Amino acid sequence: MRALLSTIPVVCFLALPLASLAQSIDYDPRRPDELKSCDDHEYRGREGDAQECYTRVLNGPYTAVTRAEAAWRLGDLQRANRLFRDAVRGNQRLIHARVRWARLFVETHQYADAQTLLREALELSPSDVYGRLALAHLYAERFDGQAKAIVEQVLGEDDRNYEAHLLAARMLLEEGQLDEADASLDRAAKSTPDGLPPLELYSARATLDLARGRDSATMVKNTWVTRALNYNPRYGMVFDDLAHFEVMRRRYREATPLLRKAIEVQPDLWSAHADLGANLLRQGQIEEARQHLQTAYSGDPYSPTIVNTLRLLDRVDEVDVSSNKFTLPASGETASTDVEILLRLNRKEAGALHPYVLELARDSVITFSRRYGYRPTEPLTVELYPNHDDFAVRVAALPGIGLLGVTFGPLVVMDSPSGRASGDFHWGTTLWHEMAHVFTLSMTDNRVPRWLSEGVSVFEEWRTGPVPGVVVPPEAIAALRAKKFLSVADLDSGFIRPQYPDQVQVSYMQAGLICLFIEQRWGFEQLPVLLRQFNREISTKDAIEATFKVPVKEFDEQFDAFVRQRYSTALARFDEWQRAATLARKSVEGEQWQAVIDSARTAIAIFPEDIASDSPYLLLAKSLDKTGQREQAIDALTRYRQAGGWDPHALRQLAEWLEAAGQSMAATEALAAVNYGDPLNSQQHLKLGEQWLEAGRAEDSLREFEVLLALDAHDPATAHFGMARAFRAQGDLQASRRHLLDALETAPHYKPAQSLLLQMIEERQE
Numbered sequence: 001m002r003a004l005l006s007t008i009p010v011v012c013f014l015a016l017p018l019a020s021l022a023q024s025i026d027y028d029p030r031r032p033d034e035l036k037s038c039d040d041h042e043y044r045g046r047e048g049d050a051q052e053c054y055t056r057v058l059n060g061p062y063t064a065v066t067r068a069e070a071a072w073r074l075g076d077l078q079r080a081n082r083l084f085r086d087a088v089r090g091n092q093r094l095i096h097a098r099v100r101w102a103r104l105f106v107e108t109h110q111y112a113d114a115q116t117l118l119r120e121a122l123e124l125s126p127s128d129v130y131g132r133l134a135l136a137h138l139y140a141e142r143f144d145g146q147a148k149a150i151v152e153q154v155l156g157e158d159d160r161n162y163e164a165h166l167l168a169a170r171m172l173l174e175e176g177q178l179d180e181a182d183a184s185l186d187r188a189a190k191s192t193p194d195g196l197p198p199l200e201l202y203s204a205r206a207t208l209d210l211a212r213g214r215d216s217a218t219m220v221k222n223t224w225v226t227r228a229l230n231y232n233p234r235y236g237m238v239f240d241d242l243a244h245f246e247v248m249r250r251r252y253r254e255a256t257p258l259l260r261k262a263i264e265v266q267p268d269l270w271s272a273h274a275d276l277g278a279n280l281l282r283q284g285q286i287e288e289a290r291q292h293l294q295t296a297y298s299g300d301p302y303s304p305t306i307v308n309t310l311r312l313l314d315r316v317d318e319v320d321v322s323s324n325k326f327t328l329p330a331s332g333e334t335a336s337t338d339v340e341i342l343l344r345l346n347r348k349e350a351g352a353l354h355p356y357v358l359e360l361a362r363d364s365v366i367t368f369s370r371r372y373g374y375r376p377t378e379p380l381t382v383e384l385y386p387n388h389d390d391f392a393v394r395v396a397a398l399p400g401i402g403l404l405g406v407t408f409g410p411l412v413v414m415d416s417p418s419g420r421a422s423g424d425f426h427w428g429t430t431l432w433h434e435m436a437h438v439f440t441l442s443m444t445d446n447r448v449p450r451w452l453s454e455g456v457s458v459f460e461e462w463r464t465g466p467v468p469g470v471v472v473p474p475e476a477i478a479a480l481r482a483k484k485f486l487s488v489a490d491l492d493s494g495f496i497r498p499q500y501p502d503q504v505q506v507s508y509m510q511a512g513l514i515c516l517f518i519e520q521r522w523g524f525e526q527l528p529v530l531l532r533q534f535n536r537e538i539s540t541k542d543a544i545e546a547t548f549k550v551p552v553k554e555f556d557e558q559f560d561a562f563v564r565q566r567y568s569t570a571l572a573r574f575d576e577w578q579r580a581a582t583l584a585r586k587s588v589e590g591e592q593w594q595a596v597i598d599s600a601r602t603a604i605a606i607f608p609e610d611i612a613s614d615s616p617y618l619l620l621a622k623s624l625d626k627t628g629q630r631e632q633a634i635d636a637l638t639r640y641r642q643a644g645g646w647d648p649h650a651l652r653q654l655a656e657w658l659e660a661a662g663q664s665m666a667a668t669e670a671l672a673a674v675n676y677g678d679p680l681n682s683q684q685h686l687k688l689g690e691q692w693l694e695a696g697r698a699e700d701s702l703r704e705f706e707v708l709l710a711l712d713a714h715d716p717a718t719a720h721f722g723m724a725r726a727f728r729a730q731g732d733l734q735a736s737r738r739h740l741l742d743a744l745e746t747a748p749h750y751k752p753a754q755s756l757l758l759q760m761i762e763e764r765q766e
Helices: 033-043 047-058 064-073 077-090 096-107 111-124 129-141 146-157 162-174 178-189 199-211 216-221 223-231 237-248 252-265 270-282 286-299 304-313 350-372 388-396 427-442 450-464 474-481 488-496 503-522 526-535 540-548 552-566 568-572 574-589 593-606 616-626 630-642 648-660 664-676 682-694 698-711 717-730 733-746 751-765
Strands: 002-005 008-011 319-328 337-346 380-385 403-408 411-415
Touching (some): 033 047, 033 064, 064 077, 064 096, 077 096, 096 129, 111 129, 129 162, 146 162, 162 199, 162 237, 199 223, 216 237, 216 252, 237 252, 237 270, 304 388, 350 427, 350 450, 350 526, 350 664, 411 427, 427 664, 474 503, 474 568, 488 540, 488 552, 526 540, 552 568, 568 593, 574 616, 593 616, 616 630, 616 648, 630 648, 648 664, 664 682, 682 717, 733 751
Parallel strands (some): 380 411
Antiparallel strands (some): 002 403
16 A cells, blocks of 8 residues: 655555444443343343343433443444433543543544543543553554553553453454464453453454464354354354454455354444445445445444445446456466456546556556566456545545555555645556555465565565655654664564554655565565465564575664665764755755755765655756756756656656757656656647657657547647647558548648648648
8 A cells, every 4th residue: 555644655555444333342340230231131142131121221210321331232322422421511520431431432433532532531530441441442443553552551550451451462463463462362361350251352362363374264163253152143243353354464355254254143233234345345346335335324324434435436437447458478387368457547537547557557567477476367457536535435435544555456546646736646656556566465365464565565666666766765764763663573563553653654664675675685586485485374584584594583683784784874964964955945945056056965965865845856956057057957857866756847847958958858758757747737748749759659649649639628639630640650541631630620720730631632642
C-alpha cells in the first residue's frame, strides 16, 4: 500500500478490518451482580433465556447504569445511550459509568466520543485499571502504538490481569510475534477470573494455531474452536477472529469461508456480514458483497464504513472496464504465458489515462516476471478513482485517509492523478509500487511479511520504476541518527502499531534499504530467494538465517553498518544540512539569490536525496536562472531529476529550458516524463504530439493526440489534425484522411488542415 505522509509518498499495507459490533465480554469486577445470570445465558448461547433475563433487568428497579447495560445487550443502543447519559448527568464523578459508556461508543464506531469519555474518567481517577484498558482497546482498534504502553503499564502493576494479557496477545498476534503471544495466553489462562467465560481465550488460541501454519480450511475442527463452540454453539466470533487474522495477513480468499462459517453459526453477527462484504469486494464479487453489506446495515445502521461502502456501490456504473491481453514470451523452461489486465477507470477520464496506465502496468508485469521468476496465473485488475474519498471508501470504507494505493492480491486500487492536486503524488510510481505487491503476495501465497513486501516495492521504485533513484526523506535519516531503526525480525511492528509519529514512514524506508543492502551485500538474486522462503509458514528470523547463513543479530549489525556508511555525511552533518536548507528557503523569500546558491549547494552536497517540494535543487535552479546562469540551472534540474525528483512544474521548466538550448530530444523526454506525474494537461499533450512527430516517432505522437482528443472533446480540431498527420507518417492514409475531415468538420476554416487535405488530394491525383 502506498500512503501520503507530509510531502513524501510512502508505503505501507492496509490494516483496517471492520470493528466487531458484537459486545465484548465485560471483565470489569464492578459489573452489577444483577446482570451476571443474564450474562451467563448469553455467554452460553442461550439466546432466549438471555433476552428474557435482560428484559427483566431493563424494566426492573435498578440503577440507570445497570439498565443501560441491559438495554445494550438487548440491542437497544439509543436507550442504552440515554441511560448512560442520565447516570453521568446525575453524578458527574461516576467513573465506571463513563468507562462503559465509552465502550458502547467504541462498538458503535464513535471513537472520538469514546476517547473524550475515557479521558474524563481518567482525569477523575488516573489509576482506574479498566478505564485504562478501555483506552488501550480503543488505541488497539486504531492500530495506535499507545495501546502497548498502557497494557505494559497495567501488567507491570498486576501481572494477573486477564483482560490485559488477552489484549497483549491479540496485538502480538497481529504483529506476528507468535512465541510472545503464546506466553501472554499462558499467563492469561493462569489468571482467568471465576465465573467469566474463556471464549476470547479459546479464540486467541485458535488464532495462534492458524498463525503457526494450520490450514484455515481445517480450523472448523480445531481443538480450541471446538471448545469455544461447546461452551457457546452460537459463538460466531471465533470464526470472525480467525478471518480477521487472515485479512491482516492479506489472505483474503482464506478469510472468506471463515466469515461464511461465522454467519452460519451466528446469523445476526453483523460484523461478520460487514467483514464478508468488504472481503468479497477485495475479490471483485460486487453483487454478493452488496447483499452482505445490506444485511450488516440492517443490524448495524450506525457503522459509517458500511454506509460509505454501500453508497460507493451505488455508483459502479460510472466505471469504464476494459480487458487487455498480452503474451509474456517463453523464458528458459517456462513456456509463453498469456496475461490479462483489467482496467477499471472512471468514464470521464478513461480515454486520457488508459494508454499510460496500461503501458505502465504491462511494463511492470514484464519487469517483475523477469526479475522474480514468477508469472501471474489469473487476471490482474487496476482501479483508479478520481475522487480520493471514493478510493478511501473502496479500500478502507472511511473517507479522508492518507493513502495513495492498496493491493488486494491481484487487485490494485489507487488514486487517479485527478484525485489530488498536481505535484501531490506521482501516480506512475504508486502504480509501479502496487504492481510489485501483486508479485510478492502472489508468489508467496500472501505469506510474505509486511516489511518484506513493502521493502521490495520501495526497492523496485528506486531500481526499475518510472522515476528511478534511491530517495530517502530526512525523517528516516533523523530516525537512523537517533537509533530508532528496528531489528528486521521486529520490523512489521513499525508498520502495524507505530510508537512515534514518523515511524510508519521510517519503517517503509528501512524496509527498502534492507532490500538495497541485500542486493549490494549478496547480489539481487538472493532477494527472490528470500521471498520464496515464505512459500511456507516461517518467521522472518528463520527466513533470514536460512537465506544468508548468518544469525539475524549479525544481519542487523551488517545492515546498520551498511546504512550508516551510505549516509555517513548526512548523519555527521545533519544539523548543518538543516541550517543550510532553512537558509536557502528563507533567502528565496528575500530574493537573495547568491545566498540561496551557496546554501542550496551546501545542502545538496550533504544530503543529495532531498527531492521534496522545497528541495534545495529547485531553489538552486531558480536562483541560478535569476542570476543569468541558465546552463547551470539546467544542470541543477537535471541532477534533481536523476536523484528521483519528479515535480511536474520543475520538469516542464526543464523541458522548456532544454528546448531553448537546442536540446530537443532531451526536452521531449523530460516533458514525456511528466505524464507519469501529471497526465491531464492538454497543452502538454499537444506539445508532446508535435515534438514526437518532429522526431519521427509517429506512434508516440498519435498516442499524445488521442489523449488530447479525450481531454479536449469540446474543441477537437487540433487533436484530429495531429492524429491525421501521425497516421500519415505511419502510412495509414485512410485513417489520416478520416481525421483530417473530422478536423475540418469541426473547424471548416482551419487553414493547416485545408492545406494538408489539398496536398493529399494532389498526391492521389498523381
